[in-house]
Amino acid sequence: MKNTFKFLFLAVALFCSAITMAQSTIKGIVAETEFNGLLPGANILEKGTTNGTTSDFDGTFTLQTQSSSGEIVISYVGYGSLTVPFNGDANLGRLTLESNNSLEEIIIIGKGVIDVAEGRKTPIAVSTIKSKQIQEKTGNSDLPEILKSTPSVQSVQGGGFGEGQLFLRGFDQSNTAFMLNGQPINSPEDGRMFWSNWSGVLDVAQAVQVQRGLGSSKLAISSVGGTVNIVTKTIDRRQGGSFQTLVGNDNYIKTTASYSTGIMENGWAFSGMLGHWQGDGYVEDTDGQGQTYFLSVGYKPNEKNIFNFLLTGAPQWHATAGFFDLETLLREGRKYNDAFTGVNSPNTLQSGNYPRGRNIYHKPVANLSWDWDLSEKSSLSTVLYGSLGRGSFASTRTGSDRSVPTYARGSNNNHDWYGLVSNFSTDLNENLSLNFGADVRLYNGVHFRDVREFITVDSVSAFSVYNGGSYELTDAYGGVNPWDVTFNPNDDHAQRFGYDYEEQINYAGVFGQLEYSNDEFSAFFQGSASSQSHVRTEFLNAANEGQSEDSEKVTNPGFNVKLGGAYNINESNIVFVNAGYYSRQPYHSDLFVDDRGGNQLNPLADTNQKITGFEAGYKFLGDRISANLNLYYTIWDDRIEYSAEDTLGANGLPINTSVPSTDPAFNPSDGLFDAFDQTSPLTQVHSGIELEVFTKPFDKLNVNGYVSVGNWEYDGNVTVTRSDEDGNVISTGNESYIDGVKIGQAAQFTAGVNADYEILPRFKLDANWNQYDNLYGNATFGADEFEEEDNRGAIKLPSYDTVDFGMSYKWLLGKEAQNSLQFRVNINNLFDEVYIENSRTNIHAEEGDVTYKGVNVSNGVRLGYGRTWNVSMRYNF
Structure with a gap:
């Protein structure tokens, strides 16, 4: 017995000695290739085991392996992993990680809900x-x-x-x-x-x-x-922060500061950012300013649960530019705007010229996320979110001489918006995964007009059934301060005019996805079903004084389905195909067609739009070059454009139209539209091919490019049908022959090349060139150019290209990568190209007309910005 005990003792001792002798000590330093900075907190794991460590503050690490030889895997958020073999004790020296285009390691919170x-x-x-x-x-x-x-x-x-x-x-x-x-x-x-x-x-x-x-x-x-x-951003893994200031053309200045604690030992993490910007605007009299704030509070109580609360917002105001014909812009210059010259705003910091209009808005967004790993195979992600939007577009109103502004009228668009998205994911087996969930959205929109600012008058007269007839507007709300709009909104119906209504849009949906995958093949099926309801509440045009009036409730179902598959020919070559079909509910704006139309429903807006899409693609993944090739074919069918027609009231003006004088009196008469026009059936077909190429000729140079060729046009002709408020057809006619007409406002051919080159350590130059062609004007249905005998299609706009240039330098302050100063210069449209971005009209050039590069100068167009620039300095710590 004693000999047996000795034998067992000796065997255990030898076994433990062998294990000890089999261990290795591996040392190294983890850095990143871009600026050669060190990476603290990198993960180092012995492959095939749970044995690992993390790099220190200076990027160094020491790992005691369980085996004398094998491989270690090094990873860091936002970078590709690196696998390094070892055999015995080794100092691996400096190990560099490449920046990773994948988002997988970046997303920490809500990863089951964010569909990347x-x-x-x-x-x-x-x-x-x-x-x-x-x-x-x-x-x-x-x-x-x-x-x-x-x-x-x-x-x-x-x-x-x-x-x-x-x-x-x-x-x-x-x-x-x-x-x-x-x-x-x-x-x-x-x-x-x-x-x-x-x-x-x-x-x-x-x-x-x-x-x-x-x-x-x-x-x-x-x-x-x-x-x-x-x-x-949500939870950062490391402690640190930054401070940045930026200046640019037209007196633009922007300053931001941020700080993050990283994930602390108690599982909490805090991140915050504050910023302020202001500038004159590229176009004349379009100055603006705003702030940005961001707060993220994360908590990781254990390895299975992560919580995060996020709050962000960007209160701002900016003056707007008018829309002008090409002749005016060529004569006055692309910075031209038509503000009231020499008119000051008494209640704001605005001086000099009073703009035609100002946008004032604040839309804070908050969400609470919970990621719960139920097991190694299953997880549940839930996001509860909310948004309180408060804002107005303040446009100037003039007196009878049309030259001096009297007051700024606010067109207010407020909302309370809440939602919940929850997704359960599970691996049914090694090859099959399932996820499903729910999507709920509750939206209350509040829309009205009021006085934002009195300029040369002290009150304005108005008319409202809800307010008992004629009444006076004596209060102003907010000037240009978005914080005033947020905390001092106009909740008084007696200080509203023009229109005053609310809408409740509620949405409930379910969704799911089943995916099969193995080493060579993957396939998925995805679907959702939803129900969306609409109720409109009228105040200004309600039938009885002091009483609101609800519309009937409209409920529309909708759904979509998608499916696809991919085949991995080998590690470098992948092909895939996808298809989908959407039945999309009409928007609220389709159901209730005009702000001043009361609760009258459009009798024609009861059809879902149908979208059918087919896609095919090929991916090539190489060490120095990779490429994506995509083909697509999308049919947007049963698209309907609606409009409403008024009959004339007792004053000889269209019903629901304000009297055109300094008194914005409102005489709604019967408050109903008498006719609805429907343009249908309207079908768009968008097809094309896209190619992206990413190359790295050598370590310090990246050259990427893309080409996309599209063919976007209307399919078939359309007929305008007029119906009464009960849906009875009054007339059918006014056919527009738009079959084959090009769809405008976006270039159907685009191409570009961008490159960056690190000419010295941490000193980089970059540039990109973009080309735009096959750009067309916006087709207007029923216009003369689409009559059968003279179908000339949409006007074609001149092609153009732009070049942007950038330069950056990162100065390391010590050996830690996070302590640095980074300098950046951007110059956009380097060669100051003059070009037409798009056209809202479609006026063809006739013989004798004045043209610019073949375009009739009577067209209303948008010219692109000329040369712009900005210079920034960023301190990271």
């Missing part, structure tokens, strides 16, 4: 802009300008701050879905986007992903053209 492309193995047509590029390129631009170097994207800058427009595969913003951390942010009323409401989103964006076409979102959203997913 990496969440599904079956590919889509997608381009991703990372936080570093956003920081460098943003300057004094809106988000559409940052995305202009991606395929099938057209950015129109607009006249004032925040007035830019984005077109994706030829579809405007109301038909492109915009998401903020998985939350839909298009207006539920009409699908529109206003970038002035989101002027600070790029300051807090971790990444922006453009999903062209069907996209990967499981929600029922307006993604006819595609989906733009904005992912903001």
